[in-house]
Amino acid sequence: MPLETPDSTPDAVPLQVTSTSQNGFAPLRIALFRDRWIASTVSSVGTWMQDTAGTWLMTTLTVSPLLIALMQAAASLPVLILGLLAGATADIFDRRRLLIFWQVWMLVSVFVLAVLTFLGHVSPWGLLAFTFLLNTGSAMNNPAWQAIVPELVPKDLIPDTVSLNAASNNLARAVGPALGGLMVAAFKRVDAGAGSVFMLNAVSFAGVIWVLVNWKRVPLFKSVLPSERIAGSIRSGLRYVRYSPALQSSLVRAFTFTFFVSAVWSLLAVVANRDLHQGALGYGILNGSLGLGAVVAATVLGRVRRRFAADRIIAVATVYMVVTLVVLAKVRFPAIIIPTLIFAGFAWTSTMATLNTSVQLAVPAWVQARALGTYLMTFQGGLALGSITWGFVAEHRSTPVALLSAGAGLLVTLPLVHRFKILQGKVPDHTPYQWKNPAPQLAGESEATAGPVRVSVEYVVAVEHYASFTRVIHELRGVRLRDGAIRWGIFRDAIDPERLNETFVMESWLDYLRSRERVTAEDAAIRDRVYAMHKGDERPRVSHQIYAREIAPDIATGHGLDPQN
Numbered sequence: 001m002p003l004e005t006p007d008s009t010p011d012a013v014p015l016q017v018t019s020t021s022q023n024g025f026a027p028l029r030i031a032l033f034r035d036r037w038i039a040s041t042v043s044s045v046g047t048w049m050q051d052t053a054g055t056w057l058m059t060t061l062t063v064s065p066l067l068i069a070l071m072q073a074a075a076s077l078p079v080l081i082l083g084l085l086a087g088a089t090a091d092i093f094d095r096r097r098l099l100i101f102w103q104v105w106m107l108v109s110v111f112v113l114a115v116l117t118f119l120g121h122v123s124p125w126g127l128l129a130f131t132f133l134l135n136t137g138s139a140m141n142n143p144a145w146q147a148i149v150p151e152l153v154p155k156d157l158i159p160d161t162v163s164l165n166a167a168s169n170n171l172a173r174a175v176g177p178a179l180g181g182l183m184v185a186a187f188k189r190v191d192a193g194a195g196s197v198f199m200l201n202a203v204s205f206a207g208v209i210w211v212l213v214n215w216k217r218v219p220l221f222k223s224v225l226p227s228e229r230i231a232g233s234i235r236s237g238l239r240y241v242r243y244s245p246a247l248q249s250s251l252v253r254a255f256t257f258t259f260f261v262s263a264v265w266s267l268l269a270v271v272a273n274r275d276l277h278q279g280a281l282g283y284g285i286l287n288g289s290l291g292l293g294a295v296v297a298a299t300v301l302g303r304v305r306r307r308f309a310a311d312r313i314i315a316v317a318t319v320y321m322v323v324t325l326v327v328l329a330k331v332r333f334p335a336i337i338i339p340t341l342i343f344a345g346f347a348w349t350s351t352m353a354t355l356n357t358s359v360q361l362a363v364p365a366w367v368q369a370r371a372l373g374t375y376l377m378t379f380q381g382g383l384a385l386g387s388i389t390w391g392f393v394a395e396h397r398s399t400p401v402a403l404l405s406a407g408a409g410l411l412v413t414l415p416l417v418h419r420f421k422i423l424q425g426k427v428p429d430h431t432p433y434q435w436k437n438p439a440p441q442l443a444g445e446s447e448a449t450a451g452p453v454r455v456s457v458e459y460v461v462a463v464e465h466y467a468s469f470t471r472v473i474h475e476l477r478g479v480r481l482r483d484g485a486i487r488w489g490i491f492r493d494a495i496d497p498e499r500l501n502e503t504f505v506m507e508s509w510l511d512y513l514r515s516r517e518r519v520t521a522e523d524a525a526i527r528d529r530v531y532a533m534h535k536g537d538e539r540p541r542v543s544h545q546i547y548a549r550e551i552a553p554d555i556a557t558g559h560g561l562d563p564q565n
Contacts, residue, residue: 027161031154032215039207041168042163046204048176048291050110051075052284053184053197054131055269057117060190061124065270065399069391072266072383074131078139079380087373089234090144093364096217098144100209106137107205114198117191124217139380143373146356150365151217159357163301166353170294170345177291181284201205236484237370243481246362247371249420254355254375255382256410256417262386263406264290264328264344270399271328289338293345301353310354310423317347318414325407331402352379357421364430364520407513429521439513440544451484451508454545459500461537469533473502476530479523480504484515489507498535509546 027033054069062068079086090098116122122130146165153161171500180197187193228236241247272283304313324344331337356375363371386406393402440448461469470490477488485504493499506512519527534540 004303005463006114016297025160025164027153027157027164030153035150035159035211037164037168039211040165041172043204043208044169044172045176045179046083046201047461048172048287049180049183049197050201052177052180052287053194054127056184056283057122057190057194058124058127059269059273061127064395065114065267066126066391066395067124068269069266069387069394070261071131072387073320073391074128075135076380078132078136078250079123079142080181080384081374082136082139083143083377083380084234084237084270084370085142085230086140087237087370089140090147090280090369090373092227092230092233094217095144095148095369096212096215099141100212102141103205103209103212104136106141106267107209109133109137110198110202110205114195114202117198120191122191124492136179139376142376143369146372147369148260149360150368158360159305160302162297162357162360163353165456166349166356167295168297168347170291170298172291173290175288177284178281179284181281181471184277185281203478226413233370237374239365239484240367240371240482243478244362247359249422250355250362251375251378253417253422254379257318257351258379258382259386260410260413262383263325263390263403264321265383266387266391267394267399267402270394275332275399276334278334282334286337286341289341290348292348293342297346297349298353301350304350305354310358311418311421313354314351314413314422315418317351318410320344320347322407322411325403325410329403329407344540346368354422361427364432364518365516378500431516431521433519433521433524435516439516442509447553449508449510451509451511452508452544452547453506453509453512454547455504455506455512456543457502457544458497458541459502459533461500461533462535463497465533469500469530472526472529472533475526479526483518484511485522512544
């Protein structure tokens with residue numbers, strides 16, 4: 001799928017995403033969001049305690065750096081595999097019920113792992129398998145979890161909300177690893193300590209489930225049409241990504257950054273154990289240092305965003321992560337490594353919160369979970385593939401070589417990906433367009449699933465406006481294709497150059513009706529610019545044709561068609 005590079009001309013300006021909030025904490029005044037945030041923070045503490053305990057347990061079960069690095073891969077691969085499916089289900093089914101189901105899934109998975117660990121029946125591959133199961137639930141949960149943000153807070157508070165969600169996760173990242181390491185160290189046997197952490201994590205899911213059970217959800221977008229099938233929903237989500245340059249930019253930047261920076265997360269336990277000769281508590285402190293920096297970033301990012309463009313924030317953070325990788329490879333003094341990791345946590349969260357905000361603001365409600373699923377799939381895919389790559393290099397060469405290679409790759413790719421701009425221009429208006437005319441009605445007894453459907457729009461455009469018209473109508477091309485068209489074209493009459501015909505094809509009449517529901521105020525503004533160049537008092541003539549399939553005469557009569565020549 002070819003990538004379309006967004007406009008990077010000098011006229012491009014940073015997207016204005018400044019919140020009306022001055023301190024970044026305004027979303028917490030909303031009771032529903034506050035309850036969700038507190039429950040999520042508690043659950044995230046349990047998750048990061050488990051991450052530390054599980055990774056440290058693996059270091060006692062095996063000496064293989066590759067198997068240890070695969071713990072990060074087992075946490076990330078489910079999102080890589082299931083991201084599109086998770087986004088599609090979250091856009092089709094009721095998000096509240098989906099979230100409850102997957103929270104229960106994660107609770108049960110961790111509970112079973114805790115019991116097996118207490119009994120001493122966990123092997124390296126068994127630990128990887130349950131880590132994979134736990135993160136399967138997380139992968140299916142996350143797109144819906146992030147997509148409900150606009151249902152909880154006003155649009156102007158979304159940047160602060162994303163930062164607060166990052167603060168929640170990274171507050172947990174700061175506290176959880178240290179608590180997890182401390183609890184493991186408190187027991188004589190690592191498996192007993194790890195099992196206790198796993199059990200606490202299972203309990204932590206209960207608060208989130210309680211908040212979801214008591215949530216009276218009011219969806220922002222509710223179609224009056226039959227729901228898409230999962231396969232069709234995935235296709236429409238991929239189609240939207242293909243024709244959304246802004247979203248593509250976020251995905252490219254996310255994958256590149258996480259692929260190389262994954263070396264920090266996947267090899268930190270190896271650095272703590274083999275290079276620094278630290279125990280579980282020492283590893284927890286190193287991991288917690290990253291989280292501490294992330295918390296600081298989440299609390300001040302709003303002010304940073306008001307002063308600097310998104311691309312500059314990401315570029316500076318990328319350069320600093322290169323420094324971090326070099327320090328981890330060459331330095332053996334915790335007094336230097338810990339402050340370095342604190343600032344690395346700041347750089348990580350600044351980048352991830354900026355990219356997440358760009359995705360949230362780039363898409364309308366009807367495709368939001370699918371876009372977030374694709375983003376999470378790309379993000380975690382970079383972590384998973386990077387973890388496998390740098391773990392393999394560490395096992396066959398050395399940990400310092402793996403870390404230095406990751407740093408070099410991150411530095412070399414920075415100028416290559418910088419052309420994919422983030423948060424450029426004005427905030428798009430994704431308010432659903434209110435149609436003034438009802439949808440056309442099918443003639444006879446034709447079914448809504450009939451198709452393909454060809455829509456034809458006839459324009460009359462003055463020759464002197466031809467260049468402007470073709471430029472604007474190719475903007476409309478992206479709208480048509482994002483909203484469901486499978487083919488699009490614009491044709492000029494060979495005899496009369498003022499007459500042009502726009503044609504686009506939908507898979508079915510039902511898909512055409514869905515495309516009308518998906519039109520936003522931003523899309524309508526582009527279409528109105530095209531229509532404004534049409535000569536005459538009347539709007540361009542629109543016609544709709546359904547593919548004429550060969551049918552028997554008696555069936556044709558039953559559909560109100562005259563079978564006679």
